[in-house]
Amino acid sequence: MSKTYDTIIIGAGIAGAATAHVLTQKDQKVLVLDKRGIASGGSGAAGAFVSPKIGKGSSLQTLTNKAFSFAKDFYLSTCPDYFHQTGVVRIPKDEADAKKFSEYEPFNENKYENYKNEQLQEQGICSDFESFYFPEAGDCDAKEVCAFLLSNIEVVQFYVRQIKQEDGLWCVGDYGAKNLVLATGYESDLADLRYMGIKGTWGTRGDFSSKLVLGVSMHQSMSVGANIDGIIKLGATHEKELKEPVPCQEAQALILKEKASSLIDTSDLELQEVFCGMRAGSKDYFPLVGKVIDIPFMLETYPTVTRGAKPEIKYVDNLFVCNGLGGRGFVFAPLMAKILAECIVEDKEVDVSVDPDRLFLKWCRKSPELDTLR
Numbered sequence: 001m002s003k004t005y006d007t008i009i010i011g012a013g014i015a016g017a018a019t020a021h022v023l024t025q026k027d028q029k030v031l032v033l034d035k036r037g038i039a040s041g042g043s044g045a046a047g048a049f050v051s052p053k054i055g056k057g058s059s060l061q062t063l064t065n066k067a068f069s070f071a072k073d074f075y076l077s078t079c080p081d082y083f084h085q086t087g088v089v090r091i092p093k094d095e096a097d098a099k100k101f102s103e104y105e106p107f108n109e110n111k112y113e114n115y116k117n118e119q120l121q122e123q124g125i126c127s128d129f130e131s132f133y134f135p136e137a138g139d140c141d142a143k144e145v146c147a148f149l150l151s152n153i154e155v156v157q158f159y160v161r162q163i164k165q166e167d168g169l170w171c172v173g174d175y176g177a178k179n180l181v182l183a184t185g186y187e188s189d190l191a192d193l194r195y196m197g198i199k200g201t202w203g204t205r206g207d208f209s210s211k212l213v214l215g216v217s218m219h220q221s222m223s224v225g226a227n228i229d230g231i232i233k234l235g236a237t238h239e240k241e242l243k244e245p246v247p248c249q250e251a252q253a254l255i256l257k258e259k260a261s262s263l264i265d266t267s268d269l270e271l272q273e274v275f276c277g278m279r280a281g282s283k284d285y286f287p288l289v290g291k292v293i294d295i296p297f298m299l300e301t302y303p304t305v306t307r308g309a310k311p312e313i314k315y316v317d318n319l320f321v322c323n324g325l326g327g328r329g330f331v332f333a334p335l336m337a338k339i340l341a342e343c344i345v346e347d348k349e350v351d352v353s354v355d356p357d358r359l360f361l362k363w364c365r366k367s368p369e370l371d372t373l374r
Contacts, residue, residue, distance in 0.1 A: 083138060113133045195295065
């Protein structure tokens, strides 16, 4: 082994970048590996909105809004040049959706205002529905944020095909470390993570040049970023049917422009660049942060776990995951990085709502691939 570290992180998207940054703040020597480089997948294609979740008060909404508060403070203090606190307007999709907004309002946990039709028009937004305006929200320059967080950390473009553990160290190519973090997104085959149910959603974003005066960002059935330095970001899309990456397509970005025409004047928008990538989510839409269960050991030692037994869980030594952040990766990443760093460095317990353990027993009981063990 040519070099050893405290922690190796595989994946240089926002999950890996934020985790590396926080671990470095805790005096860890960190190496980040990615086969295509920084923010080369779903993170680089993200619209990267940092805004609250609206709804009727679910536990996911509570977690998201806690993460939002943490994230906007994190970006403002860490990389303010790449976080544009434009405010975000959440606009109902139709009359039925507008009626739901009145039910959502008591659960708006973050600072907000009601924007009436006249206020939307003043902002250059076309809508007949009263909307929520979150002034502390905004959006990130996705690739720039990831690069900034990794600016003082060793990053190597390296295609990891295998990981192994020898003499208390994780060995990845010529590199070694006590701890290994998998922040690999939808590509989750380096370890047995079947119980986490990681799934990919393909996204395309288009960046358009424009002289349109648009000082706020907005979300309806799609996201429209404010005009920052002559660029308006549209997207990203959510396409679940695509299972593998495909080349970025201008046609997809132009479809976004057509959709945006119902919200803003798109007459002078000219497509400059298309970004695309796969974002990773979990079965229940909560992030996946923490230790990794030793699945082969558990199934061999406790086969009755497939029939409802609840034995003591054994983990793979010093193997961790930060994944499943979904379409709100730039909202969740800073708080999830803090939680994981405290787990790795201080051995703190992970919040049960994001601990992947929550999915293990149900997977054992329900997964068809374990039918022969039942």
